[in-house]
Amino acid sequence: MEGPAIRIRDLRKAFGPNQVLRGIDLDLPSGAVTVLMGANGAGKSTLVKVLCGVHSADAGTVTLDGRPFAPASPAQALRAGVVTVHQNINDGVVPDLDVASNLLLDQIADGSVGVASGRALRQRARGVAEAVGLRLDLGRPVAGLPLADRQLVAIARAMAHKPRLLILDEPTSSLSAAEADRLFALIDRLRAQGVALLYISHRMSDIRRIADRIVSMRDGVVSGLFEEKPLDTAGAVRAMLGRDLSDAAISIPAAGRVILSMAGIVLRQDALPFDLTACANEVVAITGLVGSGKSALAAALFGQSAPLAGTMTLDGSPYAPASPIEAVARGVFLSPRDRRANALVADFDIARNLSLPFLRRHSWGSFIRWRSEAAMANRMVGEMGVICRSPRDGILTLSGGNQQKVAVGRWMSEASRLLVLDEPFQGVDIQARRDIGAKVRATAKDRATVVLVAELDEAMEIADRILVMAEHSLAGEHRNQNLDLSAVMRQVTEAQQGAAA
Amino acid sequence: MSVRDLAIRYGFILLMLGLVAFFGLAASGFLTLPSAIFILQSVAITGILALGVTCTLVVGGFDLSIGAVATSALMLSAYVMVVWEMSALAAVVLCLLMGAAVGMINGFLIVKMKVPDLLATLGMMFVLLGVQRIPTEGNSIATGMALPDGTNATGVFSPAFLALGRLRLWNVLPLSVVFLLVIAVLVWGFLELTRHGRLMYAIGSNAQAAALAGTNVERYKVAAYVISGVLASVGGILLAARLGRGDVASGNNLLLDSVAAALIGYAVLGASKPNAFGTAIGALFVGILLQGLTMLNAPYYTQDFVKGAVLVVALVFTFALTGQQIRRA
Numbered sequence: 106m107e108g109p110a111i112r113i114r115d116l117r118k119a120f121g122p123n124q125v126l127r128g129i130d131l132d133l134p135s136g137a138v139t140v141l142m143g144a145n146g147a148g149k150s151t152l153v154k155v156l157c158g159v160h161s162a163d164a165g166t167v168t169l170d171g172r173p174f175a176p177a178s179p180a181q182a183l184r185a186g187v188v189t190v191h192q193n194i195n196d197g198v199v200p201d202l203d204v205a206s207n208l209l210l211d212q213i214a215d216g217s218v219g220v221a222s223g224r225a226l227r228q229r230a231r232g233v234a235e236a237v238g239l240r241l242d243l244g245r246p247v248a249g250l251p252l253a254d255r256q257l258v259a260i261a262r263a264m265a266h267k268p269r270l271l272i273l274d275e276p277t278s279s280l281s282a283a284e285a286d287r288l289f290a291l292i293d294r295l296r297a298q299g300v301a302l303l304y305i306s307h308r309m310s311d312i313r314r315i316a317d318r319i320v321s322m323r324d325g326v327v328s329g330l331f332e333e334k335p336l337d338t339a340g341a342v343r344a345m346l347g348r349d350l351s352d353a354a355i356s357i358p359a360a361g362r363v364i365l366s367m368a369g370i371v372l373r374q375d376a377l378p379f380d381l382t383a384c385a386n387e388v389v390a391i392t393g394l395v396g397s398g399k400s401a402l403a404a405a406l407f408g409q410s411a412p413l414a415g416t417m418t419l420d421g422s423p424y425a426p427a428s429p430i431e432a433v434a435r436g437v438f439l440s441p442r443d444r445r446a447n448a449l450v451a452d453f454d455i456a457r458n459l460s461l462p463f464l465r466r467h468s469w470g471s472f473i474r475w476r477s478e479a480a481m482a483n484r485m486v487g488e489m490g491v492i493c494r495s496p497r498d499g500i501l502t503l504s505g506g507n508q509q510k511v512a513v514g515r516w517m518s519e520a521s522r523l524l525v526l527d528e529p530f531q532g533v534d535i536q537a538r539r540d541i542g543a544k545v546r547a548t549a550k551d552r553a554t555v556v557l558v559a560e561l562d563e564a565m566e567i568a569d570r571i572l573v574m575a576e577h578s579l580a581g582e583h584r585n586q587n588l589d590l591s592a593v594m595r596q597v598t599e600a601q602q603g604a605a606a
Numbered sequence: 607m608s609v610r611d612l613a614i615r616y617g618f619i620l621l622m623l624g625l626v627a628f629f630g631l632a633a634s635g636f637l638t639l640p641s642a643i644f645i646l647q648s649v650a651i652t653g654i655l656a657l658g659v660t661c662t663l664v665v666g667g668f669d670l671s672i673g674a675v676a677t678s679a680l681m682l683s684a685y686v687m688v689v690w691e692m693s694a695l696a697a698v699v700l701c702l703l704m705g706a707a708v709g710m711i712n713g714f715l716i717v718k719m720k721v722p723d724l725l726a727t728l729g730m731m732f733v734l735l736g737v738q739r740i741p742t743e744g745n746s747i748a749t750g751m752a753l754p755d756g757t758n759a760t761g762v763f764s765p766a767f768l769a770l771g772r773l774r775l776w777n778v779l780p781l782s783v784v785f786l787l788v789i790a791v792l793v794w795g796f797l798e799l800t801r802h803g804r805l806m807y808a809i810g811s812n813a814q815a816a817a818l819a820g821t822n823v824e825r826y827k828v829a830a831y832v833i834s835g836v837l838a839s840v841g842g843i844l845l846a847a848r849l850g851r852g853d854v855a856s857g858n859n860l861l862l863d864s865v866a867a868a869l870i871g872y873a874v875l876g877a878s879k880p881n882a883f884g885t886a887i888g889a890l891f892v893g894i895l896l897q898g899l900t901m902l903n904a905p906y907y908t909q910d911f912v913k914g915a916v917l918v919v920a921l922v923f924t925f926a927l928t929g930q931q932i933r934r935a
Contacts, residue, residue, distance in 0.1 A: 407818075433820035441818050448818065452811040452879060461808055462819040464801040471800040515819070 110135045110269045110301035111156075111174075111187075116165035118151055125151045127325035128165070133270060138292060138302040138315050142345045143322035144506070144534035149305055152322070153272055156303075157189040158182035169269060183211070186269035190260055190276055197259030200248035205230035207247050208262050237261045237291055253284030260291060271295060272303045275532065277311055282394050282597075289315055307534060309562055312338060321345040346536055355546075355585050357569045361385030364553040365406075365424075365523050370415035372401040376577035378415060383523065383553035388546055390556045390568030390585075393597060398577030399557040400442075403527045406555070407439040408432040419522060433462060438516040442528035442557075448512040449500050456482035456496040459515050466519070481518055489514040490540050506537025513541055517548060526556045530563050542567040561593060573597055614876040618923055622891050629898035636901055643778065649893035650782040651676070651841045651848075655864035656871075656885045657793045658837030662723070663868060663880035664797060665830040666810035667716065670727040672838040673861030674734035675708050677854075679842025681738040684747035684852025687767065688759045694767035698843055705839025706832050708734065713828030731861075739854060747852030763850050771847025782844045786886075789837065794882035806830060807879070866917045867892055873923035891916065 109132035118126040125148045133139050143149045154160045156167070158176030167174045169185060176182035182189075190197060198207050206213065208230040230243050239261045247255055256276060263271065273292075277285040292315055296302060306312060312319065319336055321329035321344035329344025331337050365383040376398070383389050393399055405412045408426030417424040419435055426432040432439070441447035450458055460467055460478045467478040482496035489510040493503060500508060513529055526545065530538045545554060545567060558564050564571050565585060573581035573596040581596035583589070630637040655672045662669040679701040686697040708730060715726040743754060749762050773781045797803035808816040809823050817823045845857060870891060871877070871884025895916060896909055904912075 429818055430820045430822060439818065446812075446814060448815050450808045450811045450815055452807065457804070457808075461805075461816070461821075464804060468801045471802055473799060473801050473804060 109133060110170060112168045114166045116155065116167065117163045118155060118160060119163055125325055129327055131320060131327055133301045133303055135301045136296055136299045137317040138296055138304050140312050140316040140319045141303055141305045141322065142319060142341055144345055144536055147322040148325040149322055153189065153274060156187055157272060183266055186266065188263040188266055188268040189272040190263060191274050198247045198255050201246065203244050203246050204241050204258055205243040207258050208233045210262060233265045234261055237264050238294065253280050253287060256288065257291065268300060270301045270303065274305045277308060280395065308560065309338065323347055342535060355569065357586060358386055360387040364420055366418045368416050371413040372398050372405065373577040379579040381579065383555055385553055386550050387570065388549050388554040388556060388568050389570050389572060390558060390564035391572045391574050392558055392561050392564040393574030395559055397574045399574055401577060403439060403525055403557055406437060406525050436522035438521045439525040439527065440513045440516050440529060442531055444509055444512040449508060451501055454497045454499055455486065455491065455493060455511055458500050458511050459485050459518060462515060463519050485514045485518050489544060506533045509533045509537065510541060521552050523553045523555065528558060529556065530558065618873045618920065625894060625898065633898060633901035636898060641897065643780065645893040645897045646783040647780045648897065649889040650786040651844050652860060652863040652867060653786045653886060653889035654789055654841045655838050655860055656867035656889050657789055657882055658834035659864055660868045660871065660880045660882055660885045661793065661830045661833045664806045664810050665827050666813065667723040667827060667830060668727065669712065669831060669834040670724060670861065671708060671712060671730040671734060672834060672864060673857060674731040675705055675835055675838035676842035676845060676860050677857040678734045678738045679705060679839040680846040680857060681747065681852045683843055683846045685741060687763055688747050688749055688761040689753065691761035694764040697767060701839045701843050702836055705835040709832035709835025710828065712835065713831040717824045717827050744854065746854050768847050768850055771844050785844065790882060790886045797882050863892065866913055869917060870920040873920040878924050
């Protein structure tokens with residue numbers, strides 16, 4: 106390691122009366138990966154936005170290689186050598202252009218590369234791609250690439266600026282394990298080249314894999330710095346929460362009678378058929394890589410697309426929903442993944458977001474009964490522990506974890522037969538995750554609950570039973586007690602012949 | 607509340623009151639009942655169309671065909687009465703059905719055929735502008751006009767029909783203004799007080815989320831275009847009743863004026879979204895402005911310029927001021 110590339114002293118930032126950064130002191134050394142941990146609302150994103158020129162600080166200094174650094178715009182930050190790869194991968198690429206044009210986008214934008222010269226453009230783009238070990242057909246449109254490749258394109262493009270500091274904001278949240286490995290390999294290369302890396306993530310597996318040091322943030326200050334190997338991840342979590350995390354040990358209750366039964370289900374051409382049952386008073390987690398078929402299973406359960414073969418029964422009677430409307434009518438609720446895209450109505454306040462699926466219940470004929478809606482909203486805000494001033498606050502004023510509580514709480518305001526939660530912990534800090542998990546388990550008595558998660562850690566926190574999904578079929582089944590982790594991981598990563606369930 | 611919040615919320619209303627005060631001082635006779643009635647009457651038809659287009663804006667769509675639907679209703683009602691010699695009731699019913707049918711086709715093109723809303727309704731606009739002229743070979747419709755087969759049309763606009771556009775309740779309040787007020791209240795109530803309106807707003811903000819919450823998104827979208835089509839045909843009927851003839855040249859400004867009213871409505875009370883109350887105020891605003899300028903003897907050709915300037919100011923209110931309000935840590 107060399108000296109610090111970035112030195113931050115007493116950095117402060119407030120939005121109106123809300124002090125978000127209260128004096129950050131932080132060094133980011135060259136050639137090291139600094140992982141930044143913090144609960145939703147701790148100020149991580151504000152810190153990143155100050156560094157990459159979106160916000161300007163109210164007080165404090167930042168120096169980059171010893172020189173003062175106070176970018177007035179993202180373009181200035183970029184020129185100074187601070188490059189950010191955002192969580193939303195598609196913010197970093199132009200889908201309609203080919204890979205070569207995307208790699209040289211900044212040069213095209215500032216006019217140093219003419220667009221017309223196709224061959225020269227490819228030539229320069231190849232240089233950019235090879236610098237980071239990216240092997241892709243440069244003529245392909247980015248829209249045709251998988252997410253992981255798009256992200257690598259965005260990073261390669263960023264690297265063309267010869268960055269001093271590369272900020273990665275939850276870069277693996279949409280990637281499969283194999284794709285994440287490619288990203289980690291690239292990070293290793295950049296570290297060896299002496300780039301300072303700031304890596305923001307909630308994922309323990311990522312942190313263990315790449316962190317050289319961990320910085321915890323809480324309430325706008327750095328609450329912990331961990332540099333000694335082996336890194337004290339438990340200490341980092343404690344510093345981020347300000348206290349010990351209560352144990353999420355599961356005591357498995359006796360399962361009730363069978364509610365959902367699936368037999369001979371085929372989710373995709375050439376996938377092996379599988380059976381699945383879920384009982385009352387039971388929380389079943391289904392884990393597997395991105396692309397292993399969890400989404401297809403959710404779509405089948407919620408009537409978005411029927412399975413290719415097989416039968417489903419719900420409470421003993423045939424269940425073949427043709428649409429989410431039918432599924433909801435039968436008491437099958439699904440809280441979708443990616444809350445911003447699939448669940449939240451940005452223009453609505455908390456109460457309206459909560460009442461969306463069950464407006465009829467809060468109506469007299471066609472007319473909305475405001476009191477009924479407000480009573481339900483107050484109840485759910487309390488039950489889910491949503492931190493807000495009032496249920497009439499706009500949904501986007503909440504932090505990510507609280508938004509997720511609303512997205513899940515929407516489906517817990519009415520009794521269901523089967524509750525499906527697709528990635529309920531996406532972009533949610535560990536405390537909110539525990540809150541949601543505890544709430545789901547506490548209300549599970551009269552329904553079957555199916556939780557779809559890519560992270561095994563998350564499955565172990567919430568489930569009575571863990572099923573492993575691979576190749577669009579079930580590859581294993583485990584009771585969540587004295588779990589044989591290596592066996593689970595083997596089933597997650599290896600496609601198995603013959604479904605075990 | 608900060609100054610900015612106050613400006614966002616009440617700025618536009620204040621602007622309107624200021625405008626009224628200015629015209630009241632500058633033009634004698636502006637602050638009189640006949641002048642007020644005239645303003646209302648002048649905005650009745652565009653207001654009704656604007657309320658329809660508001661419904662399509664709410665679901666995240668747009669209806670460019672409303673002006674053409676209105677002029678088609680104008681020509682259809684004239685044709686029904688003058689050429690087919692049918693009753694006023696038949697004319698009204700056929701026009702409303704035509705409006706509903708156009709809305710259904712628009713909705714079908716957008717929802718099922720996946721044609722983008724602007725393109726589908728633009729196409730529909732051209733189709734209607736053409737279709738309405740074919741039966742009369744491009745001529746206006748009036749009693750005594752020569753028909754393609756050589757005879758003359760003998761039908762007349764029935765008095766009952768003309769009353770729709772010309773009758774004044776208690777000799778003061780034009781019936782068309784009553785229609786505007788009633789429709790405005792109905793659309794407002796539908797959008798703000800019913801669960802159907804709520805779901806339409808949800809669709810406009812995040813259709814995917816609405817669908818995954820068990821909403822029949824396609825049906826609501828089609829319904830929005832049907833509402834838009836029917837209200838546009840109502841506007842056309844009132845225009846026909848006011849003119850008393852099927853004038854091919856009328857209604858050129860209807861589309862742009864009503865879209866402007868709906869967009870100005872975004873700024874009223876800081877709504878930042880399509881809303882019925884704002885649309886009605888927006889229509890009124892344009893009416894006040896034009897009436898005032900007319901009374902001050904401003905030339906007619908400055909009107910579009912002034913309307914455009916107002917629209918731009920309203921959009922600045924909506925997007926520049928409120929856009930900075932939502933900002934999170």
